[in-house]
Amino acid sequence: MTSTPSQSSIVELQDPNSQAYRKARRLHLKTTRNRDQAAIESEWTPFRAAEKKFKAKFPPPDLSGVLDLALLECNGSDGLRDEEVQMGGWRGALGCVEVREIGLDLLTGDGTELGKQTRRAFTFPEIPGLVLLPSCLSHTTQRSLIQWSLRDHAKYPTITNLDTHYVLPREGVWNAYLKSRDPGYDEEAVQPVASILPTSLAPPSPSPGRTLITNPPASPESFSTLLKTPLPPPAPSSTIPPLPPSSLISKLRWANLGWFYHWGTKQYDFKAGKGEMGEEVKDICKKIVRGVRWGEVFGREGESVLDSEEGNFEAQAEWGEGGEDWMDWSETYEPDAGIVNFYQTKDTLMAHVDRSEICATSPLVSISLGSAAVFLIGGLTRSTPPIPILLRSGDVVIMSGPACRRAYHGVPRILENTLPPHLVALGPTASDSENQEWEPYAEYLRHARINVNVRQVFPKGFDPNITK
Ligand SMILES: O=C(O)CCC(=O)C(=O)O
Numbered sequence: 037m038t039s040t041p042s043q044s045s046i047v048e049l050q051d052p053n054s055q056a057y058r059k060a061r062r063l064h065l066k067t068t069r070n071r072d073q074a075a076i077e078s079e080w081t082p083f084r085a086a087e088k089k090f091k092a093k094f095p096p097p098d099l100s101g102v103l104d105l106a107l108l109e110c111n112g113s114d115g116l117r118d119e120e121v122q123m124g125g126w127r128g129a130l131g132c133v134e135v136r137e138i139g140l141d142l143l144t145g146d147g148t149e150l151g152k153q154t155r156r157a158f159t160f161p162e163i164p165g166l167v168l169l170p171s172c173l174s175h176t177t178q179r180s181l182i183q184w185s186l187r188d189h190a191k192y193p194t195i196t197n198l199d200t201h202y203v204l205p206r207e208g209v210w211n212a213y214l215k216s217r218d219p220g221y222d223e224e225a226v227q228p229v230a231s232i233l234p235t236s237l238a239p240p241s242p243s244p245g246r247t248l249i250t251n252p253p254a255s256p257e258s259f260s261t262l263l264k265t266p267l268p269p270p271a272p273s274s275t276i277p278p279l280p281p282s283s284l285i286s287k288l289r290w291a292n293l294g295w296f297y298h299w300g301t302k303q304y305d306f307k308a309g310k311g312e313m314g315e316e317v318k319d320i321c322k323k324i325v326r327g328v329r330w331g332e333v334f335g336r337e338g339e340s341v342l343d344s345e346e347g348n349f350e351a352q353a354e355w356g357e358g359g360e361d362w363m364d365w366s367e368t369y370e371p372d373a374g375i376v377n378f379y380q381t382k383d384t385l386m387a388h389v390d391r392s393e394i395c396a397t398s399p400l401v402s403i404s405l406g407s408a409a410v411f412l413i414g415g416l417t418r419s420t421p422p423i424p425i426l427l428r429s430g431d432v433v434i435m436s437g438p439a440c441r442r443a444y445h446g447v448p449r450i451l452e453n454t455l456p457p458h459l460v461a462l463g464p465t466a467s468d469s470e471n472q473e474w475e476p477y478a479e480y481l482r483h484a485r486i487n488v489n490v491r492q493v494f495p496k497g498f499d500p501n502i503t504k
Pocket residue numbers: 375377385390402411445446447487489
């Protein structure tokens with residue numbers, strides 16, 4: 037059987053003499069024949085151009101301008117990530133994006149949770165408030181969060197993207213799928229919600245694709261108005277077929293964390309209350325936020341904190357009424373919302389700004405698990421050319437402060453064949469049953485990436501005073 041471009045390895049596709057390259061090129065020319073490419077490209081914003089570049093299946097994107105901090109842990113040092121960076125032939129570079137190392141004070145005793153090598157953190161002079169902690173989570177923690185995401189969290193009472201459209205089993209789609217793997221088990225199809233509604237009640241199907249909604253950023257002042265906005269429930273699709281759990285698994289796209297998010301209006305539905313956050317996730321995020329030396333991220337060299345607070349009106353305006361508050365984050369950081377994103381290799385996340393949180397500057401902690409991805413982050417508009425960063429399993433990104441929390445960002449590419457060895461199999465020290473238990477997760481992650489995106493909606497101590 038000949039392979040399609042997406043099945044061919046990146047190494048084959050980079051070799052102009054290979055059969056895979058020639059085949060992919062023919063297909064590419066056929067599909068782009070009638071396009072005036074130059075005219076189309078001249079309309080793109082720099083962010084859009086970068087998205088297009090990294091999304092391209094042919095020719096496969098050149099990652100030599102993509103920051104890949106896993107390379108710091110290869111060859112020269114102790115080679116901890118050697119095998120990982122060779123996976124799939126995808127490899128970024130060091131030195132292509134300006135970074136500055138800062139101190140990180142993680143408590144000793146965090147060894148099982150946070151990687152042994154978790155003693156490094158980097159900032160980006162171009163985007164103040166952006167912090168990257170490569171291989172922050174230990175292999176054990178990565179596996180634990182993966183199991184939590186699929187098995188424990190993405191099920192009732194947590195809302196997932198599938199809830200609108202399917203009458204899901206109480207145990208969750210993942211656990212139903214695990215059962216169906218037993219030989220001899222007869223898998224039952226999950227029914228669409230629309231099929232059990234009387235026709236007179238069935239709402240019209242939503243229009244395909246996402247609608248573009250640009251709300252003004254949420255703020256303490258706009259909070260009471262937010263509470264009054266009508267939040268109509270999303271409409272179940274009337275055209276989807278019943279599907280077995282094994283097929284629904286690849287359609288799982290997100291699971292809510294904490295305060296419920298209303299996708300139709302891109303606002304939190306505070307009246308709906310608050311869902312599960314996951315204690316392990318919360319603990320990890322708090323440890324990390326406490327560990328970052330924020331003074332080195334935001335403090336201005338040669339200036340005391342006091343000087344900069346009193347003398348810099350511009351900075352105060354950007355930070356909001358209370359001025360800079362990073363020096364209090366160790367005490368005030370309290371995650372209360374977020375999303376677990378599930379990406380299949382074909383999925384992308386378009387450029388966006390997360391502006392629905394009332395806390396507009398407090399850290400957003402973003403954990404990468406499974407296959408690797410290209411992450412883009414730019415500025416306050418799509419006209420700023422974004423920085424490309426290769427994110428691998430266990431890496432943590434923090435977006436904080438006014439510039440970074442309002443920066444456009446997105447994920448244009450999940451990189452095929454990049455599942456690191458420690459997630460492919462547990463290794464020789466694990467028992468047969470442990471290895472067997474892990475197998476379905478490894479199978480899923482071969483074509484998937486999970487991102488745990490943790491946010492703080494309310495300042496600590498803020499009483500939302502919500503009456504239904
Ligand atoms: O998947 C990622 O790394 C980013 C996800 C993200 O930006 C979001 O959920 O808002």
